[in-house]
Amino acid sequence: MLTNKLNTFRRYCAQASNPFYATTPIFYVNAAPHIGHLYSAVITDAICRYQRLRQPEQSLHLCTGTDEHGTKIQQAASAQAVPVAQYCDDISARYREVFAEAGIANTDFIRTTEGRHKQAVAQFWRTLNAREHIYSAAYSGWYCVSDETFLTDSQLRLDTASNTRFSLESGHPVEWTEETNYMFRLSNLQDDVLHWVKQGGRIRPGKFEKILLDMLSEPLPDVSVSRPTNRVHWAIPVPDDDSQTVYVWLDALINYLTSVGYPDEKFRSYWPPNVQVIGKDILKFHGIYWPAFLIAAGLEPPQQLFVHSHWTVDGQKMSKSKQNVVDPVVAAKTYTMEGLRYFLLREGVAHSDGSKYTQVTD
Template structure:
C-alpha cells in the first residue's frame, strides 16, 4: 500500500468548481456549481480566516465529443472552444462569480506542461504501463466500462448503467494506470478522512469499492482522438481527457513549480453527482500515486430537473441562464438556485416557482422593506438614527427581533459550515419577516405625524436599520451585488462589512449616519 505523507496545511483556502465541458453552452446546473463555490469563497473572505484565498474554475476542452461538437457547428475545434469558453466567462461575470483562476485545458503555455509533468511523475513511480486493451467504450462519457457498469436498454442495446449512453466494443493499444494497486488507499482515505459531503455520496463511493478496482486506460490513439494533449515521448497517443482535466486543479495551485505545495491540497472541491467516480476514486488515486494529498473535502451536489423532468437536449428543456436572467436578473436567478438547491436531492426548476420566490423574498420582504424605511415620508431626516431602547418596550416584535438578530450570525455560521445555504437563507428571510412584523405592529406612518412620538419612531427605525445592516452583511456571499446596494444605501462603511461586524450593535452607543442618496431598486417585481 502506498503511504501518503501528511503535509502541513497552508494558511490558505482553496476552493474549486469542476471545469465545465464545452460540448454545449452553459445551463443552470453549471451556474449552480459555480454559485455554490463562489458562495463558499465569499463566506471565507467574509470570515477572514485565511491569509490567502484561491478560487478556480474553467473549461475542459479536449476529447472526441469536442471534435464532434465543433464539426456540428461547422468550426474547427479551437474556434468552437474559444466561443463556448467565452460563454462561461460572460455568464460568470454577470452572475458575480469571483474566481481567481479560470483555466482552459487548451492553454499550451500553462496547462499542457502541468499535464505532461504529472504524467511523467506517475510514470517515474511505475504507475503507468502500455498494453493492448479491449473493452466497452462509451463515447458520450469518454470512458471504458466493465460488464457490471452496463445494462440493456429497451432496444436490447448495451448502454452505460449510470448515464444510459450507448457503448461499443473497442480494442486498441493504450497506456494504463495501475488503479488496482490503490484500492486500499482510496478506501482508507474515504473512511479515515470522511471527505465526502453529503454523507449519502460516501455510500455511493463505497459501493464502487465493493468490487476490486481495475487498471484504467489513460490514453487514446491519436488517430481516434487527435484533439487532446500528446502523451510525453509517444506521438501516437493522446492523454485521456479526464486525467488531462483533473490536472487543472494542480495548475491553479502553481504546479509544477515546487512552491505549489504551499497551496495544496484544495480545502473544498465542488462537483456534481455525475462526476463523483472521477473525483472520488480516479482523482485521489492519481494524487496518491504521485505522492500528493487528496482534497480535504468534496462537496457533491445533485442535479436540476425542469418541471419535475430530467433536463436534456432531447426534451428541449435545457434552461439557458442568460434567457431566464432577462426575467429574473442574474442575481435573482443565483438567489433562486441557492435558495432552492439542496446538495442531497435534485432541485426542481419551474418558472412559476422562481417568480413566486423572487417576488416574495427579494422584492417584497427585502426590497420593499428597504424602500419603505428609507422613504422621506417616513424618514424625514434621511438618517440611520440612534436607538433609545426604552422606546421599544411597547412592541412585542422588537424583543423577538433583537433576540433573533443576536443569534442570527451563529445560526447562519452553523448552516454555512454544513454547506446548507438554503437553511442560512431561511434564517435571513425569517429575520426579515420579523422586521416587517415590527413595522406593522409599530405603525411608523402614524408615529411620524406627531412630535411626541418622534423618539419612538426613531427607535423603531434604528432597529429596522440594524436588521438591514446585519442581514446585508450576511447576504454578501449569497447575492453580493444586492447586498452591496443595501449596505451602500444605509451608508455602512466598506471597512465595516466583515464577520465581526455582524454583532448586534444597538446595545452600545453609536453615531447616527446619513442615508446614501442612491435610489436604485434591489430588483423589480417579476410578472
C-alpha cells in the same frame, strides 16, 4: 434550510488552512452553460464569500474554467462546421461571460488548451510513469463516447429490441472498442483510496460517501489513461509517444494542480484544496480516480469533496440532447442574476435533485 447551509459554509471555513483553495469542476465545452453549471459555481463562490468575510486577510484562490479536449468536442465542432479551436474559444467565452455576470469572484479561469496546462499534464504523466503506475497493454471493452469512459458489463443494460447496450448510469449508448492504450494501475491503489474516504468528512453530503464506499466494495480494474491519436486527435499528446493522447479525464483533473502553479514548487502553498465542489455525475472521477492519481504521484488528495445533485426539468436532468436546458442568461432577464443566484442557493438541496425551477418559470 438557510441555517443548515450557513453551518455547512462555516464547517468548510473552520477547517481552512492558510491560504484557502476552492474549486468548481471545469465545464465541458460540448454545449453552452445552463443553470446546473451555474449552480456549481454559485455554491463555490458562496463558500469563498463567507471565507472572505471570516478572514479578510487570508489568501484565497477560487478556480473555475473549461474542459476542452476529447471525442465529444471533436464531434460538437464538426456538427457546427467550425474549427475545433474556434469552437472551444466561443463556448469557453460564454462560460466566462455568464460567471462574470453572476458575480462569481474566481481568481483563475483555466482552459485545458492553455500552454501552462499542457506543461502540467506532461510533468504529471512523467511522474506517474517514473513511479511505475503506467504500463502499455492491448485493451478492449465497451466505450461510451458521451461519458468518455470504458464501462464493465455490470455497468451496462441491453436493449434487446435494438441489440444496443447503454450505460446504466448515464443512459448513453456504448460501442465495442479494441485498441492499445496506456493503463493506470488503479487496482494497486484501492486500499489507499478507501483509507482516504474512510477518514470521515471527506465526502459531503454523507449519502455520497456511502455511494462511493459501495463503488469501492468491488475490486477496481486498472483504467485506460490514453487513446490512439488517430481516434482522438484533439487532446494532449502522451509525452514521448505521439501515437497516443492523454485520456480526457486525467487531463481534466490535473487542472486543479495547474491553477496553483504545478509543476513549480509554489503550488504546494495552496495544496491540497480545502474544498472541491462537484456534481454527483462526476463523483467516480473525483472520488476514486482523482485521489488515486494524486496518491500515485506522491501528492495529498483534497481535504473535502462537496457533491451536489442536479437541477431537473420535469424530472429529467438537463441535457442538450433532450432540449430541456434552462439558459441562465435568459432566466436572468426575468429574475435578475442576483435573483437567480438567491433562488439556486435558497431552493437547491445538495443531497437530492431540484425540480422547482419549472414552477418558477411557468
